[in-house]
Amino acid sequence: MAQTCGYAGRILKVDLSSRTSETVSSGPYQRFIGGRGFAARLYWEEVPPETGALSERNRLVFAVGPLAGVPVIGGSRWGIYGKSPYRTPETFNYGNLGGRWGAELKFAGYDALVVHGRSDRPTCLVIRDDAVDFADASGLWGRGAPQTREALKEDHGSDVRVVAIGPAGENRVSTASLLADNDASGSAGLGSVMGSKNLKAVVVRGTRRKTSVAQPERLKHLSDYLRSFNRGAFTAWGTDFVQTGPKVKRDPCFGCSAKCIRIKYTADDGTSGKRA
Numbered sequence: 703m704a705q706t707c708g709y710a711g712r713i714l715k716v717d718l719s720s721r722t723s724e725t726v727s728s729g730p731y732q733r734f735i736g737g738r739g740f741a742a743r744l745y746w747e748e749v750p751p752e753t754g755a756l757s758e759r760n761r762l763v764f765a766v767g768p769l770a771g772v773p774v775i776g777g778s779r780w781g782i783y784g785k786s787p788y789r790t791p792e793t794f795n796y797g798n799l800g801g802r803w804g805a806e807l808k809f810a811g812y813d814a815l816v817v818h819g820r821s822d823r824p825t826c827l828v829i830r831d832d833a834v835d836f837a838d839a840s841g842l843w844g845r846g847a848p849q850t851r852e853a854l855k856e857d858h859g860s861d862v863r864v865v866a867i868g869p870a871g872e873n874r875v876s877t878a879s880l881l882a883d884n885d886a887s888g889s890a891g892l893g894s895v896m897g898s899k900n901l902k903a904v905v906v907r908g909t910r911r912k913t914s915v916a917q918p919e920r921l922k923h924l925s926d927y928l929r930s931f932n933r934g935a936f937t938a939w940g941t942d943f944v945q946t947g948p949k950v951k952r953d954p955c956f957g958c959s960a961k962c963i964r965i966k967y968t969a970d971d972g973t974s975g976k977r978a
């Protein structure tokens with residue numbers, strides 16, 4: 703495994719048609735630096751130009767950068783990439799998500815997940831470190847993304863991270879989004895690509911819970927310096943107007959303590975969700 707600081711060293715490739723998976727080294731991709739670079743290169747290598755967005759030959763790439771899993775501001779944001787039906791003509795597109803799913807993919811030992819093919823039935827991918835299972839998701843088909851996420855947490859444990867689609871993705875609506883933990887949403891119509899593959903959700907949990915850093919002291923110094931802008935009256939994000947209380951709490955992405963506008967609101971009936 704080509705593991706260098708910041709990277710897990712592996713890319714997980716899944717073929718939903720044959721229900722098989724393999725891992726390849728992420729070493730050759732690390733010169734493209736981050737998740738977006740990984741995904742663009744993988745797409746360039748694996749998706750012929752004439753491939754349709756909803757074709758089983760299209761790839762859906764879930765990717766993180768070298769700071770995913772490192773407790774610094776913004777480091778654990780992640781992305782989903784692939785040819786999307788959102789625009790005419792169809793083109794490579796991406797959605798950027800926060801929350802904790804991306805860091806969890808890194809903790810499971812992967813810098814990226816590449817999905818291709820099409821399952822013959824609704825499927826949920828369940829990734830626990832090196833184990834990859836193709837679980838039947840027929841009972842979840844038709845449910846909304848938040849309900850799917852919570853149902854999968856009941857089945858697989860509250861510590862798993864989930865990204866899922868709802869009925870819009872299942873029905874290949876060209877603007878369909880994805881929803882992950884912490885209500886992180888992914889746009890660019892890539893929910894429809896997930897639906898075209900009969901992929902209802904991806905559940906992930908990893909036990910490698912530290913991302914290696916080449917110069918931890920220097921990174922901490924830089925991170926503390928950046929955070930210093932968010933103390934006192936002045937905030938770099940300009941979000942001091944956000945009021946918190948018993949029903950409204952800040953809900954930052956993994957490792958990020960920025961005074962971010964994203965908050966979690968709990969309603970009187972106990973349901974909760976993120977607002978931005």
Ligand code: SF4
Nearest residue numbers: 776954955958960962
């Ligand atoms: S918590 Fe806010 S500032 Fe931090 S990465 Fe998430 S969206 Fe960005």
